[in-house]
Amino acid sequence: MSLVLDNVRVGIAGTGIDLVRGVSLALPPGETLGIAGESGSGKSLTAQAAMGLLAPGLRLDGGILLDGMRLDGAEDPAWQGVRGRRIAYLFQEPMSVLNPVQTVGRQIADVAALHQGLSRAAARAEALGLMQQVGIPDPERRAGAYPQSFSGGQAQRICLAVALAGKPDYLIADEPTTALDVTVQARILDLLMETVASRGMGMMLISHDLDLVAERCGRIAVFYAGRVVETGETRRVLSAPRHPYTAGLLEARPRIGHDGLPQPIPGQVPDLTRAVSGCAFAPRCPRATERCRSDDPGLEDGTACFHPLMP
Amino acid sequence: MAEASVESAVVRARIGPALLLGAAMAGSMIALALISLVWTPYEPAALNIRSRLTPPGLDHLAGTDALGRDIFSMVMAGGANSLMVGLSAIGLGAVAGIALGLIAGARGGWIEEAVMRFSDFTFAFPALLTAIMLTAVFGAGPANAVAAIAIFNIPVFARVTRGAAQPLWRSGYVLAAQTLGKGMTRIAVSHVLPNISALLIVQATIQLALAIVAEAGLSYLGLGIQPPDTSWGKMLNDSQTRLAQAPWMALAPGIALALTVMGLNLLGDGLRDRLDPALRRVR
Ligand SMILES: Nc1ncnc2c1ncn2[C@@H]1O[C@H](COP(=O)(O)OP(=O)(O)OP(=O)(O)O)[C@@H](O)[C@H]1O
Ligand SMILES: [Mg+2]
Numbered sequence: 037m038s039l040v041l042d043n044v045r046v047g048i049a050g051t052g053i054d055l056v057r058g059v060s061l062a063l064p065p066g067e068t069l070g071i072a073g074e075s076g077s078g079k080s081l082t083a084q085a086a087m088g089l090l091a092p093g094l095r096l097d098g099g100i101l102l103d104g105m106r107l108d109g110a111e112d113p114a115w116q117g118v119r120g121r122r123i124a125y126l127f128q129e130p131m132s133v134l135n136p137v138q139t140v141g142r143q144i145a146d147v148a149a150l151h152q153g154l155s156r157a158a159a160r161a162e163a164l165g166l167m168q169q170v171g172i173p174d175p176e177r178r179a180g181a182y183p184q185s186f187s188g189g190q191a192q193r194i195c196l197a198v199a200l201a202g203k204p205d206y207l208i209a210d211e212p213t214t215a216l217d218v219t220v221q222a223r224i225l226d227l228l229m230e231t232v233a234s235r236g237m238g239m240m241l242i243s244h245d246l247d248l249v250a251e252r253c254g255r256i257a258v259f260y261a262g263r264v265v266e267t268g269e270t271r272r273v274l275s276a277p278r279h280p281y282t283a284g285l286l287e288a289r290p291r292i293g294h295d296g297l298p299q300p301i302p303g304q305v306p307d308l309t310r311a312v313s314g315c316a317f318a319p320r321c322p323r324a325t326e327r328c329r330s331d332d333p334g335l336e337d338g339t340a341c342f343h344p345l346m347p
Numbered sequence: 348m349a350e351a352s353v354e355s356a357v358v359r360a361r362i363g364p365a366l367l368l369g370a371a372m373a374g375s376m377i378a379l380a381l382i383s384l385v386w387t388p389y390e391p392a393a394l395n396i397r398s399r400l401t402p403p404g405l406d407h408l409a410g411t412d413a414l415g416r417d418i419f420s421m422v423m424a425g426g427a428n429s430l431m432v433g434l435s436a437i438g439l440g441a442v443a444g445i446a447l448g449l450i451a452g453a454r455g456g457w458i459e460e461a462v463m464r465f466s467d468f469t470f471a472f473p474a475l476l477t478a479i480m481l482t483a484v485f486g487a488g489p490a491n492a493v494a495a496i497a498i499f500n501i502p503v504f505a506r507v508t509r510g511a512a513q514p515l516w517r518s519g520y521v522l523a524a525q526t527l528g529k530g531m532t533r534i535a536v537s538h539v540l541p542n543i544s545a546l547l548i549v550q551a552t553i554q555l556a557l558a559i560v561a562e563a564g565l566s567y568l569g570l571g572i573q574p575p576d577t578s579w580g581k582m583l584n585d586s587q588t589r590l591a592q593a594p595w596m597a598l599a600p601g602i603a604l605a606l607t608v609m610g611l612n613l614l615g616d617g618l619r620d621r622l623d624p625a626l627r628r629v630r
Contacts, residue, residue: 087526092455112530120528132519137541146537147527195523202527 038064039086039123039206039238042099046081046262049095053309056081057262057316058098060335063238065205068229070249070270071242072285073259074305079242082259083208086240087125088115121151124199126209126228130191134183140194141167141179144201151202166197171227189220196231207232207239214243225252246285250274258282261306261316268338278337278344281317315341363620369613376607380426389417391424392575400593409599412582413589421577422599426607428489428578432571433558435493437551440500445547447501448508449535452516463509466502474499475564482570492571496561500554507550511543549618556611563604579604 039062046056056078063069071079084090086100088107100107102122107115119125127133135143144163148154154162160179167175170193183191192212199207209228213221229252232239243249249256250270257267258281266279277283284301291298303320306312315321318328323343333340383391388408395415403410409418451462478495485491515521516539524534559579565571566580574581579600586596 089522089525116528116530118528119526125523125526127519127523129519133523135520135524135538135542138537150533151528198523198527 037103038062039240040099040101041082041086042101044082044085044096044098044100046078046085046090047095047097049093052311055094055262055308056085057308057312059259059262059264061240061257061264061267063206063240065238066236067255068232068239068241068253070253070256071240071259072246072249072256073244075244076305077259078262079244079259080210081262083125083210083240083242086208087119087123089119120147120199120202120204122204123206123208124202124204126192126195126199126207126212128211129215130188130195131183133195134191134198136183138182139180140183140186140197141175144179144194144197147198147201162201163197166200167194169200169231170194170197172197187220188216189224192216192224193227196228200231200235205237207237208242209239210242211244212241213248247289258285261312262308263316263340264335265317265341266339267335276345278339278346279317279341280321280323280343280345282339283345284320363617365613366617366621369610369615369617372606372610373614374610376426376603376610377430379423379603380430383420383423383427387417387420387423389420391416391420391577393417400589402593403595410593410595412585412593412596418582418596418599421582422579422603425572425577425579425582425600426603428572428576429559429562429566429580429604429607432489432493432496432562432578433555436496436558436562437500437555439493439497440554441504441547441551443497444501444504444506445508445540448505449512449539451505451509452512452539453531453535459509462505466505469499469502475561478561478565479568479570482565487570487573489572489576492562492565495565496558499561500558503554504547504550507547508543511546512539515539515542545618545622549615549622552611552615552618556608556615559604559611560608 041059041061044056044059045054047054059078059082061069071082073079081090081094085096088100088110090096096108098108102118107118134140141160141163144166145156145159148162149156149159152159152162164175164179167179172178172190172193183194186194212228213224216224225248228239228241231237241249241253246258250273253270255268256270256273257264258273258279259265260281266273266277266282273282274286277286281301287299288301289298301320306316306319314329314331315324315333318324321328325343327342331342333342337344393416395411397415398407398411399413399415401407401411401415407417407419409422411417412421447462451459478492478499481495481498482488482491521534521538524538562571562578563580563583566578567584569581569584572578572581582600583597586593586600589596
């Protein structure tokens, strides 16, 4: 019972370029897995691969397994029984994913009718219930409104209601609060955490903000250049990071009550359109040796490093 | 808001003078045609040799023809026939064209290529000439006139639909609908079509004007509406041998045709102007 990515690679079709370079993750139900990493590290591509919805022109290698059922290479009808019904997706821009010419109530009810096989009346009642649960006041009245009349935070609540309408077991939330006001972000995240906890769902919470996922998720995976470089219990990763990149990220964040300026990691993210030899982080790594530049460190003991930091 | 929908753009649209004038012109002709279904001043087909070729006056508002039929009544009833042919042709053409345009956009690849080549192929023939050829081959009559006109509307609607829908297939809410497990047909009908419907209504208005002209052309040549029924084009044909003697025979159907066609064009253009911000977005 879990959503498993097994050595997933996402590349540009017809070229040797890989943007996601062998990611393995497991998400059991009831668990929250945080995915953190800089912009362009392949977080969204990994999430889209897990839904079988890569943009045309991208190629997928590796396995996607849902409760042991192989989904990679499955046909559309098989995927349609999974998307929305088993795995739901929450986007960064709530406004652009709601249909501007359909009332929000109808958009929630349609999904409930599709995946739960409810009648129109029952689906509508379900939609009102969901709106209540995600904290939309006066659902009876608001159900008849169009997305444009909602604020960003409310629109993301509606998107959550739509996502929940198929009673999915897993939720992939890709930067669900990045587009929202800072004051709204925390409330939406709290709602998300409560919702998945009370329903026993497994959630993948994606953010470029390590602190954000670390505060909320039981486990985290740190992405770098299309790879997981470190993964494990959040508490362990924060208190005793093993990969020099994770350690660098932790140093780089501004903290209250700490002396000294945050130390950003020197250097730049590698260009994945060129072949990477050895460890992609080696050029920026203070611990790098010859071996790091020539050999590829696999993920072992929760970290992909030949010279992990040991407490 | 940048993401203003096409529909709310229509609702918010101020009604301009062109739009109003167009609606009044086309609307009054359509109203007369509809009234003819239940009432006309005289029986449109009733001959009355004693009052033949009467000029317009109090008894016969638009005069009578060579057989003494009341021209005003004939214009009303003929309008109903012209509109019937035009609306059926646009209805059929629009349904087939919109479906093809949506399939082309949804499937892409060789299916899209095939639909678009079919459109180019149909466009390459002058519409009216081919309609004449089709009715000449398959026989004159309203049903064949409808079919001939409909065929030329299929590529028009297919192209407009595909073009307007193109950015929508890559929009956030289509992607979101896919993550919810909705199939392509469901997405096309419930997410793509409603977002381009206003544009399609504008196109249909303008195509209806063209269809009515085409029907008039076919009937004028005797290939459309058949006696004892009449239509504006057929009345124009009847009038031509008596043009010097009884010009009113041409005047009434001519005015009715001109008002309807100009009215529909003004209406369509007016709606299009109102939609402009939204149009710029879908382009
Ligand atoms: N369809 C595509 N074709 C080619 N390259 C792509 C495509 N989609 C994404 N990429 C590239 O793949 C890399 C990873 O993209 P991805 O969207 O997964 O990053 P991310 O970790 O989600 O970043 P962000 O925090 O900015 O969302 C980026 O360099 C991006 O430019
Ligand atoms: Mg992303």
